[in-house]
Amino acid sequence: DAKTTQPPSMDCAEGRAANLPCNHSTISGNEYVYWYRQIHSQGPQYIIHGLKNNETNEMASLIITEDRKSSTLILPHATLRDTAVYYCIVSASNSGYSTLTFGKGTMLLVSP
Amino acid sequence: KAGVTQTPRYLIKTRGQQVTLSCSPISGHRSVSWYQQTPGQGLQFLFEYFSETQRNKGNFPGRFSGRQFSNSRSEMNVSTLELGDSALYLCASSPRGGLNTGELFFGEGSRLTVL
Numbered sequence: 001d002a003k004t005t006q007p008p009s010m011d012c013a014e015g016r017a018a019n020l021p022c023n024h025s026t027i028s029g030n031e032y033v034y035w036y037r038q039i040h041s042q043g044p045q046y047i048i049h050g051l052k053n054n055e056t057n058e059m060a061s062l063i064i065t066e067d068r069k070s071s072t073l074i075l076p077h078a079t080l081r082d083t084a085v086y087y088c089i090v091s092a093s094n095s096g097y098s099t100l101t102f103g104k105g106t107m108l109l110v111s112p
Numbered sequence: 113k114a115g116v117t118q119t120p121r122y123l124i125k126t127r128g129q130q131v132t133l134s135c136s137p138i139s140g141h142r143s144v145s146w147y148q149q150t151p152g153q154g155l156q157f158l159f160e161y162f163s164e165t166q167r168n169k170g171n172f173p174g175r176f177s178g179r180q181f182s183n184s185r186s187e188m189n190v191s192t193l194e195l196g197d198s199a200l201y202l203c204a205s206s207p208r209g210g211l212n213t214g215e216l217f218f219g220e221g222s223r224l225t226v227l
């Protein structure tokens with residue numbers, strides 16, 4: 001699996017958009033970009049994933065650059081409950097295995 | 113719909129003992145995977161089961177083993193416990209067993225402390 005690079009920490013004011021970057025310069029053509037988050041002492045929670053098109057769901061938006069070497073997760077209106085570690089993961093979908101390689105992620109702190 | 117259930121949530125063992133952790137996936141999910149989370153190593157993949165067969169295994173010693181039953185429930189066992197096995201053990205289930213499902217559903221984890 002390709003490696004990802006994320007900033008170790010970010011701050012965001014409550015109500016503002018949180019934009020979390022991820023670099024995945026060695027991503028392969030069949031690898032998806034996944035985002036998960038982990039709130040303290042809980043299991044990771046799936047947020048969103050995409051291949052090359054931008055994606056949006058009720059939680060967030062995922063913007064993938066045209067060359068697919070980087071992406072940004074956008075939480076449009078961050079709340080205190082969005083404080084968590086956010087993991088960007090790239091992984092192939094054709095392995096048939098439900099496995100993910102987690103990096104260190106970005107600790108997002110949302111403050112009042 | 114009930115989520116992924118892991119038991120026990122907390123347990124304390126001593127070195128040399130063994131431990132068995134249980135995971136009940138979401139109803140209808142056939143794939144169960146296990147992860148270990150420690151402060152130093154982060155989240156690491158242990159193994160994955162699909163239809164009672166181990167399909168993939170991470171880089172862990174043979175002391176770590178698992179199995180899956182016909183109802184998709186899974187157990188993992190760690191024998192001859194070491195201090196370094198202290199961790200949060202997370203189980204995740206997936207409806208079809210392929211990454212293109214896009215989503216793993218994680219349980220709350222079993223926190224193991226080895227003294």
